[in-house]
Amino acid sequence: MLKSLLIANRGEIACRIIETCKRLGVRTVAVYSDADVYARHVAMADEAVHIGASPATESYLQAGRIIEAAKVSGAEAIHPGYGFLSENADFAEAVAKAGLIWVGPTAATIRSMGLKDEAKRIAEEAGVPVLPGYRGEAQDAATLEGEAERIGYPLLIKAVAGGGGRGIRLVARKEDLAGELESAVREAKSSFGDGRVMLEKLVEQPRHIEVQVFGDSHGDAVHLYERDCSLQRRRQKVVEEAPAPGMPEDVRAAMTGAAVDLAKAVGYQGAGTVEFIVDGTRPLAKDTFFFLEMNTRLQVEHPVTELITGTDLVEWQLRVASGEKLPLKQGDIPLNGHAIEARICAEDPADNFRPGAGRLYAFNLGNVERLSESSAGAPADALDGDLTLYRLDSGFGAGDTVPAVYDSMIAKAIVKSWDRESAIDALSESLGESIIAGIPSNVGFLKRCLDHPVFRGGEHHVNWIAEEIDALTQAKTDIREAAGRLVAHALLTDTGDTPFDQKDGWRLNAPAHRSIRLKLDGEIADIAVDARDPVMEIMPAISITDHSFAVAVDGDTVLVDIPDYEAEAEAIAGGDKVSAPMPGKVIDLRVQPGDEVTKDQTLAVMEAMKMEHSLKAPRDGIVKAVGASVGEQVAEGVMLVELEEV
Missing domain, CATH: 2.40.50.100 (RNA polymerase II/Efflux pump adaptor protein, barrel-sandwich hybrid domain)
Known part of the structure; x- marks a missing residue:
């Protein structure tokens, strides 16, 4: 086993890797930018090395500085996490040349799977089903137009070196091809430095199902079942679950078998994910799934796999990188219960998912926060089918500042239960009790997704959020009023036994009336409280200052402020x-x-x-x-x- 490890990443994935290392007795080294001086992953690590200014291009994407940090700190290996340099073959190669251990697949494997056309050629040779399309070297307009006619519309243009949804264009008809090609090539060149594209037949109601694979340096490869990641927004995953709903055993065997065949074809080592696009217009069958791409790293959604299999995939990564054999043979890997994960992001769904940043004045994720035993790997009793388990993976806590220069994801709330319905219920309940104040968050949006009958029925697909975007992003119109009533009731509670202490709204020769002026998310409102009905629904609330409160209503946090007239008068x-x-x-x-x-x-x-x-x-x-x-x-x-x- 490795003795020391540098984590070339930040946020929740860095914290998650560090926790596994602590359990295994592996010394950890964090790297950080100016924006992350006080970050949680820096405090958790045994040592931390500053690598540059806040922008990722000046810190977390500086391969030379990261390798130098490993040498200076005495780390013997580098774990890239996900994002940043995790799938950069040149970085993996440079790490090896520096005499360090790379926790991941070889640079050659990363390169072969990094180019979508090459990856699909290898998949075809390995007998993995691939969508009809064009992946040739000729990139002239005449060739691409002819191939588009052969494939048929609608189709997708995809950047050969693409990822993260960039360089992809939908072409519904022939007349749109030229303009969309120009746009896709321009974005591909800008994002990846490679303007080559490929064409692919469009699956109009696609599901996204992926298989977790693992290989070692001894020639063995296994799968740890599948995950369904069909709930997406603009090709970015929102909620992930394992196993996939409605998955027949024969289709699971075919899909996971194809994934392992591909892993063996490239001599895969470490954690990888084989992604499939599935025709969602039909029930799952052996002829409904097609190879999409392979991610040569640990995935954001790996916790759901850990919870249904009782494994710690980071530990597996470290053991494989140390030259050990896989911890389990295929027949020994269990599948138990159902797990679901929601990505908590600092963004405002009602404002076109505008990213937010700033200090977290309150950060509480309900049962996930209170009952989570660990954010590293699965608890020892993960395979007890009668238990509902809660897990929180996060790089932030109350009082921390969320920088504006990185990805907006701040945490992952994960629940495992005995079946899908129970897992969804438990996660939805926790999200409904969550309070995040100081920054915008997508918690209310996530809860509305989970509670929707289409998602509950497992009938959603990759484009479903876009079809229901208005209903899912707009919070209920009465949530501010409900939050205001809660605070008003608390403020108008009687404070003593004398008539002068009563706040019952008594008025001479007039009906009783109680009201108070508050600010609800910055807007002045006069809140009337019925003295005859002091009881109201209990909602989570946190005091931020003496006159500012955060109240959660179905996952949406409302800031309720008491106008500070004394301060205003003092200012005047x-x-x-x-x-x-x-x-x-x-x-x-x-x-x-x-x-x-x-x-x-x-x-x-x-x-x-x-x-x-x-x-x-x-x-x-x-x-x-x-x-x-x-x-x-x-x-x-x-x-x-x-x-x-x-």
Whole structure:
């Protein structure tokens, strides 16, 4: 077994790898950029090495700096995680040339599977079913037009070196081919430095089913069953589950067998995923699935496989990289229960999934947060079919700051239960109790996906979210009012036994009336509370400041603020503190402690409600303290600058 490992990644996958290493007694080295100085993976590792500025191109994509960090720290191996350089054959080759162990398949295997046309040629030779298409070297317009006619419309144009949904165009009719070709080639050149494309027959209601494979350096290869990743948005996975719903045993045998055949054909070592596109217009059968591509790394969704098989795939990776044989033979790998995973992202579904960043004032994922035993591998009792297990893989916690320069995924909530329905129920319940405040999140969107009868029935496909996008992204119109009523009830609770302590809304010669003015997500609202009906539905709520609360309603978090009239009056009179007038992002700080300022001088600039707000000094003074940093998302009432007498 390896003695020391550098993780060339960040966030939840770095934390997840570190936890397995801790269990195995492997020393860990983290790398970090300027944006991740205080990141969780840095704190968890035994050692951490700074590798550059915040943009990934200046840090996590700097292969030379990562290899140098491994040498300086004495690490003997590098684990790339996923994303960044994980499928970069040149990096894998450079790691080996530096005398380090690469935790992954060989550079030659990465190259052969990295080019979609070459991968499909190898798959065909291995007897794996492949969709009709064109994968030739000729790239002139006449050849591509002729091949498109042969394949038939609709079809897909795909970048040969593509990935992540880039370089793909749908062509519904002949007249659209030329324009879509030009667009696809341009994006492929920009994204991958390779403008070559291939054509492929379109499956109009596709399902995405993939098989986890594992190989070792002794010539053995196995599968760990399949995962269904059909719930996608713009070709990016949203929810994943294992095993695939509605999978007959004979089709499972055919699909997993084809995946293992491909792995053996390329001498695969380590963790890999063979992805298949499935015709969703028909029940699963041996002639409904076709090879799509092979991902030569650990997948984001690997936890669902771990939970149904009782394995730790990172441990398997480390053992294979150490030259050991696979821990289990094919016949010894169990399949038990059903697991489902939801990707928690810092994004606003109601605003076209706009990414968000800033400080996490609250971060609680319900049962997943409370009952998760570990975020590294499966618990020892994962194969107990009577248990519902919860797992949280995350690189963040309350108080952490989510940078704006990386992928928006901040956590994965995973549940395993005895069947699919129970697993969905458990995950949906946890998402409904989740509170994420300070940044936007997609939790409410995920819950609506899980609760939809189409998903519950296993009838969804890759394009389903796009078809139901309005219903899935728009939160219920009454959630703000419900959150406001909850806080109003708490604030209007009686505080004592005397008549003057009662908050029952009594009025002379008029019906009782209780109301309070609050801000709901920054909008003023007068909330009336019926004194005769003080009982209301219990919803999760967290106090952020003395006058700011986060309330969860079916997964959507509402920020409820008590207007700070005292602070406003103090500001008018010339107070000492300049506070955020509403939730927003600090985009400029023009002072630092010790600076002398004059009345009406701009001290900070915030971006909120899609507008910029200049915050000015209420009086002359000296800056005593600065309570935020540029780029930070702050709640209403947070002190930004504090003054003292000159």
